[in-house]
Amino acid sequence: xxxxxxxxxxxxxxxxxxxxxxxxxxxxxxxxxxxxxxxxxxxxxxxxxxxxxxxxxxxxxxxxxxxxxxxxxxxxxxxxxxxxxxxxxxxxxxxxxxxxxxxxxxxxxxxxxxxxxxxxxxxxxxxxxxxxxxxxxxxxxxxxxxxxxxxxxxxxxxxxxxxxxxxxxxxxxxxxxxxxxxxxxxxxxxxxxxxxxxxxxxxxxxxxxxxxxxxxxxxxxxxxxxxxxxxxxxxxxxxxxxxxxxxxxxxxxxxxxxxxxxxxxxxxxxxxxxxxxxxxxxxxxxxxxxxxxxxxxxxxxxxxxxxxxxxxxxxxxxxxxxxx
Amino acid sequence: xxxxxxxxxxxxxxxxxxxxxxxxxxxxxxxxxxxxxxxxxxxxxxxxxxxxxxxxxxxxxxxxxxxxxxxxxxxxxxxxxxxxxxxxxxxxxxxxxxxxxxxxxxxxxxxxxxxxxxxxxxxxxxxxxxxxxxxxxxxxxxxxxxxxxxxxxxxxxxxxxxxxxxxxxxxxxxxxx
Numbered sequence: 001x002x003x004x005x006x007x008x009x010x011x012x013x014x015x016x017x018x019x020x021x022x023x024x025x026x027x028x029x030x031x032x033x034x035x036x037x038x039x040x041x042x043x044x045x046x047x048x049x050x051x052x053x054x055x056x057x058x059x060x061x062x063x064x065x066x067x068x069x070x071x072x073x074x075x076x077x078x079x080x081x082x083x084x085x086x087x088x089x090x091x092x093x094x095x096x097x098x099x100x101x102x103x104x105x106x107x108x109x110x111x112x113x114x115x116x117x118x119x120x121x122x123x124x125x126x127x128x129x130x131x132x133x134x135x136x137x138x139x140x141x142x143x144x145x146x147x148x149x150x151x152x153x154x155x156x157x158x159x160x161x162x163x164x165x166x167x168x169x170x171x172x173x174x175x176x177x178x179x180x181x182x183x184x185x186x187x188x189x190x191x192x193x194x195x196x197x198x199x200x201x202x203x204x205x206x207x208x209x210x211x212x213x214x215x216x217x218x219x220x221x222x223x224x225x226x227x228x229x230x231x232x233x234x235x236x237x238x239x240x241x242x243x244x245x246x247x248x249x250x251x252x253x254x255x256x257x258x259x260x261x262x263x264x265x266x267x268x269x270x271x272x273x274x275x276x277x278x279x280x281x282x283x284x285x286x287x288x289x290x291x292x293x294x295x296x297x298x299x300x301x302x303x304x305x306x307x308x309x310x311x312x313x314x315x316x317x318x319x320x321x322x323x324x
Numbered sequence: 325x326x327x328x329x330x331x332x333x334x335x336x337x338x339x340x341x342x343x344x345x346x347x348x349x350x351x352x353x354x355x356x357x358x359x360x361x362x363x364x365x366x367x368x369x370x371x372x373x374x375x376x377x378x379x380x381x382x383x384x385x386x387x388x389x390x391x392x393x394x395x396x397x398x399x400x401x402x403x404x405x406x407x408x409x410x411x412x413x414x415x416x417x418x419x420x421x422x423x424x425x426x427x428x429x430x431x432x433x434x435x436x437x438x439x440x441x442x443x444x445x446x447x448x449x450x451x452x453x454x455x456x457x458x459x460x461x462x463x464x465x466x467x468x469x470x471x472x473x474x475x476x477x478x479x480x481x482x483x484x485x486x487x488x489x490x491x492x493x494x495x496x497x498x499x500x501x
Contacts, residue, residue: 021389024391
């Protein structure tokens with residue numbers, strides 16, 4: 001046994017290894033617990049460190065993402081090979097239907113423009129966007145975020161909406177210099193003001209780590225129909241209006257079937273719509289009858305982040321960004 | 325002077341060599357974050373870190389000491405956007421629990437160790453659920469957490485085989501006792 005003790009290799013393999021091991025576990029458990037309590041007490045305290053670490057690891061993640069993306073494309077190709085005939089048929093039918101819709105859409109657009117001119121409606125602000133590649137997908141059972149390879153240098157800021165070709169995906173929660181973390185709509189911390197089309201009801205869509213977020217704060221006694229389309233509202237100044245989100249699911253509880261689903265796109269677009277408030281630090285709504293603060297007085301709301309010059313800005317009306 | 329330098333380089337090389345389990349697990353952690361989106365996102369990626377923590381706690385805690393487990397947990401916190409300290413706390417607890425059962429599990433058959441990991445994975449999943457629900461002050465859905473535990477249990481033999489191979493380079497069975 002003495003021979004074994006002398007010859008054992010590793011970090012804490014000495015005669016006191018057992019004691020130092022248990023002491024170090026106890027000490028580190030306390031450190032982790034304190035960090036957790038501090039993170040809970042002061043939200044965003046570690047954001048700076050997190051951004052730095054994310055920026056540092058982003059190049060590695062980017063390298064890893066390329067073969068992963070190729071593998072995904074290859075596996076998708078293999079799986080679609082067996083259904084190529086059915087897929088072709090389906091696409092032909094869809095194409096014919098869309099051609100008809102396109103003609104109707106052009107006519108509707110012409111009419112809408114005409115009515116807007118007559119009513120002297122101010123047109124929607126054009127919104128620029130940045131396209132970025134998804135380099136990490138941390139969608140575990142606990143947290144639902146993705147990492148993209150664009151950051152403050154490309155003009156990204158906290159709170160901006162992120163979309164893919166199907167609809168709203170989430171919003172930017174931390175933006176480093178060259179990378180940013182996107183909080184998906186399904187995450188537990190996601191709260192999005194939405195509008196239910198048709199009934200014109202407003203609600204807050206709350207993520208709960210399942211694939212279908214819940215609709216909360218619906219007006220009492222309101223009735224919503226399954227299949228009703230859900231879009232963003234500009235309420236709270238966080239998102240531009242009209243971004244397609246999903247539709248009301250068939251389930252009994254008011255849940256949303258997201259257009260983006262569980263499958264993630266390789267590339268996303270971050271809309272450079274400047275939120276008028278910081279979603280995490282916005283002051284509470286004043287109570288009815290409360291005295292409004294003086295113009296120019298400090299309100300607690302941070303100033304808008306300085307818009308950096310985009311590398312390749314593209315200007316498109318929001319409605320044109322999303323087919324919904 | 326040259327001798328001291330040689331000793332220093334050799335010492336550093338040895339430390340890097342001993343850090344193989346940590347480095348391999350870190351690489352696996354980063355690979356698991358790659359946007360593969362297998363099964364269209366319906367099946368979660370296995371918790372390779374937990375499998376690694378359990379394996380090394382049983383078959384060579386000197387090669388994955390507590391500080392390495394802490395580093396792994398913290399990396400996962402930063403990489404996934406989880407609250408800082410959360411996964412570090414979970415993995416250290418799983419490490420401590422596995423280490424306390426080391427005498428029982430060491431030398432068992434493959435099935436025995438697999439069963440051991442299954443117990444640790446399920447207990448850890450419950451601990452994660454309770455800790456997460458406490459942190460966010462609302463009940464988290466238990467299903468996805470248990471599903472990840474199930475996926476981790478299924479892939480554990482593969483992870484264990486890989487680490488057994490690595491362990492062969494680090495030590496002999498007799499020394500590890």
